[in-house]
Amino acid sequence: MAYFFQQALNALQLGSIYALIALGYTMVYGILTMINFAHGDLFMVGAFFCFLLAVYLKLSFVPTLLVSMLGVACLGVVIERLAYKPLRAAPRVSAIITALGVGLFLENFTLALSPYPKHIPPLLANTTWSIGSLSVSSLQVLVIALSLVLMLILDFVVQRTKAGMAMRAISWDKSIVPLMGVPVNKIISFTFAIGTGLGGAAGVMYGLAYPVIDPYMGIMVGWKAFICAVVGGIGNVRGAMIGGFILGAVEILVAAFFPSTYRDFVAFTLLLVLLILRPYGILGRPQPQKV
Amino acid sequence: MKKTIIFIGFLVIFSLLVFGCAKKDSDAVKIGVIAELTGDIPAVGTSCKNAAELAVREINDGGGIQLGEKKYPVELIIEDNAGKADQSASSAQKLITQQKVTAIVGPNASRYALPAAEIAESNKTVLITPWSTAPKATLDAKTNAPKHYVFRACFIDPFQGGVIAKFTLDNLKLKKTAVLYDVASEYNKGIAEIFKEVYEKNGGSIVAFETYTTNDKDFSSQLTKIKKTNPDIIFLPNYYSEVPLQIQQAKRLGISVPFIGSDSWGSEELLKLCGKDCEGYYFSTHYAADSASDATKKFIDAYKAKYGTTPDDVAALTYDSFGLLLQAIKTAGKNDRQAVRDALAKIPLFNGVTGSMQFKEGSGDPIKSAVILQIKDGKFTWFANAKP
Numbered sequence: 001m002a003y004f005f006q007q008a009l010n011a012l013q014l015g016s017i018y019a020l021i022a023l024g025y026t027m028v029y030g031i032l033t034m035i036n037f038a039h040g041d042l043f044m045v046g047a048f049f050c051f052l053l054a055v056y057l058k059l060s061f062v063p064t065l066l067v068s069m070l071g072v073a074c075l076g077v078v079i080e081r082l083a084y085k086p087l088r089a090a091p092r093v094s095a096i097i098t099a100l101g102v103g104l105f106l107e108n109f110t111l112a113l114s115p116y117p118k119h120i121p122p123l124l125a126n127t128t129w130s131i132g133s134l135s136v137s138s139l140q141v142l143v144i145a146l147s148l149v150l151m152l153i154l155d156f157v158v159q160r161t162k163a164g165m166a167m168r169a170i171s172w173d174k175s176i177v178p179l180m181g182v183p184v185n186k187i188i189s190f191t192f193a194i195g196t197g198l199g200g201a202a203g204v205m206y207g208l209a210y211p212v213i214d215p216y217m218g219i220m221v222g223w224k225a226f227i228c229a230v231v232g233g234i235g236n237v238r239g240a241m242i243g244g245f246i247l248g249a250v251e252i253l254v255a256a257f258f259p260s261t262y263r264d265f266v267a268f269t270l271l272l273v274l275l276i277l278r279p280y281g282i283l284g285r286p287q288p289q290k291v
Numbered sequence: 292m293k294k295t296i297i298f299i300g301f302l303v304i305f306s307l308l309v310f311g312c313a314k315k316d317s318d319a320v321k322i323g324v325i326a327e328l329t330g331d332i333p334a335v336g337t338s339c340k341n342a343a344e345l346a347v348r349e350i351n352d353g354g355g356i357q358l359g360e361k362k363y364p365v366e367l368i369i370e371d372n373a374g375k376a377d378q379s380a381s382s383a384q385k386l387i388t389q390q391k392v393t394a395i396v397g398p399n400a401s402r403y404a405l406p407a408a409e410i411a412e413s414n415k416t417v418l419i420t421p422w423s424t425a426p427k428a429t430l431d432a433k434t435n436a437p438k439h440y441v442f443r444a445c446f447i448d449p450f451q452g453g454v455i456a457k458f459t460l461d462n463l464k465l466k467k468t469a470v471l472y473d474v475a476s477e478y479n480k481g482i483a484e485i486f487k488e489v490y491e492k493n494g495g496s497i498v499a500f501e502t503y504t505t506n507d508k509d510f511s512s513q514l515t516k517i518k519k520t521n522p523d524i525i526f527l528p529n530y531y532s533e534v535p536l537q538i539q540q541a542k543r544l545g546i547s548v549p550f551i552g553s554d555s556w557g558s559e560e561l562l563k564l565c566g567k568d569c570e571g572y573y574f575s576t577h578y579a580a581d582s583a584s585d586a587t588k589k590f591i592d593a594y595k596a597k598y599g600t601t602p603d604d605v606a607a608l609t610y611d612s613f614g615l616l617l618q619a620i621k622t623a624g625k626n627d628r629q630a631v632r633d634a635l636a637k638i639p640l641f642n643g644v645t646g647s648m649q650f651k652e653g654s655g656d657p658i659k660s661a662v663i664l665q666i667k668d669g670k671f672t673w674f675a676n677a678k679p
Contacts, residue, residue, distance in 0.1 A: 003515065006518075010511035013511070042522045111329055117532045119566075140543075211536070216506070236543060251509075255513055259502070
């Protein structure tokens with residue numbers, strides 16, 4: 001039984017990081033119907049910010065987290081302004097290719113600075129509590145709790161504030177909303193800032209939980225988070241969170257009860273089956289197109 | 292106007308392509324190096340490049356290599372394979388057909404050495420991989436007979452896997468081992484399987500045989516599973532960039548048993564990334580910098596003076612690869628790929644910085660011994676020798 005709970009805890013930790021990154025994909029898609037493939041690399045930049053702040057400025061955990069989030073959010077807004085905004089009217093394929101290009105740029109830029117994997121020093125004293133044969137580390141609790149808090153704040157912003165209302169309105173109909181006096185560009189920047197900021201936070205937490213980081217770390221994690229967003233119903237904020245926890249749980253539990261070689265195979269087969277049953281994701285709405 | 296500029300631009304690029312390659316320095320003996328300068332194991336590539344430059348500088352300082360009456364300088368051409376299998380193959384192709392090198396040294400990791408070795412073999416060009424320990428690198432994929440043009444400067448996995456298995460049983464006296472390895476990587480998989488075979492044959496039991504795939508960062512599920520089986524020791528035949536993560540996560544999950552590793556641990560980077568977490572653990576490798584002979588000490592001092600760090604096993608093996616190759620070229624007496632190959636295959640006992648080695652009839656795998664190192668006070672320290 002303790003074994004099961006231990007694995008469930010592992011799943012929650014992995015799932016909460018996936019969920020945080022998936023939120024970035026889903027928010028950008030919701031507002032621009034564009035998949036920001038550079039998001040995984042922004043997550044990587046978040047981890048590198050964490051490394052720089054922790055090693056060179058010797059900041060403690062809270063300022064490191066806040067400054068990294070802010071830095072990545074600014075980078076996200078700049079990328080949107082420089083790379084995506086000029087293409088807003090262009091075909092969606094162009095925007096996706098641009099996003100891939102931005103991702104490659106971020107990877108290779110970091111690579112050019114230094115190709116070596118970096119080690120993030122422990123920012124928090126780690127204690128491991130044993131409850132029976134169950135081991136709970138303070139880091140695990142922190143990652144899960146912080147992710148949940150960030151997601152609750154986001155949910156509040158999207159559902160209960162004026163800016164959130166504007167975001168939802170834009171994702172609903174882009175042509176009417178500006179006529180109602182909503183500053184579309186500002187709201188889009190705001191969305192990018194929040195989405196990429198969460199990605200940056202995920203980068204910091206990932207860096208703490210798995211303290212060896214490298215310029216390519218964002219690729220696979222980014223793809224997996226993208227899948228989470230699709231499974232949850234892309235464009236839907238709560239769906240992305242659910243998707244993240246589902247993928248985390250599936251990955252951990254498959255490795256726990258099957259030979260671990262089959263992990264990705266079984267995990268992705270399950271997700272494919274889920275998508276066949278609900279092609280628009282768990283919380284997504286089917287969007288009929290008139291032809 | 293615009294069109295003219297574009298046209299001229301194309302002309303310039305085209306002429307660079309044509310004449311850039313046509314530049315010929317027929318006097319020099321060209322040796323190509325394929326190293327992992329970027330990608331997932333850049334420390335390996337950098338060591339390889341450093342040692343290669345050191346070896347070539349030493350020979351050129353002495354006026355070059357003696358072929359017949361005249362001395363010829365050695366020209367080094369270094370290619371980055373970016374830690375990719377496909378780029379390793381294309382780098383080998385480029386070195387052989389465009390740069391017309393006499394021989395190639397590298398790549399180092401088995402997963403990159405395999406594709407490059409195929410290209411070298413089919414183009415009848417000598418390739419010496421310094422660090423690839425997977426048996427397949429020097430074997431023909433179809434017939435399993437030895438390749439003719441592919442050699443290595445290190446021992447092979449069956450030997451190393453056996454050394455670690457016997458060390459765990461006989462010296463550490465631990466009879467229950469769990470293994471966690473990268474199933475997507477040639478090297479890790481090969482050594483894990485051989486370890487299992489030898490360990491079980493000699494009376495040990497493998498209680499868990501868990502896998503992951505390259506670039507995974509979360510091993511919590513596999514480690515939790517391993518913890519349930521109560522092993523005495525955990526064997527991690529994985530690369531230095533992953534091992535610290537695995538050990539740190541294991542400790543966080545409350546695993547307190549020791550770990551043991553293979554030659555892929557032997558990078559200074561491991562000590563940096565691991566900190567105190569790897570203290571006291573053992574691994575097998577190619578040479579020990581602290582119990583070195585005179586020739587080895589000379590190399591270590593020269594390397595330290597130039598690059599400021601102790602050479603790791605990749606550096607030492609690359610240096611030996613060059614030693615082997617240069618001696619073979621000298622024996623051949625001419626800058627000819629076939630003659631160099633024949634001289635290398637028949638090389639008499641070669642005393643390198645990683646010990647003595649010799650190629651057995653027809654095989655590209657040298658006969659040489661291994662050492663067991665222990666991580667002590669944040670340093671690699673010699674612990675035991677293991678003869679073939």
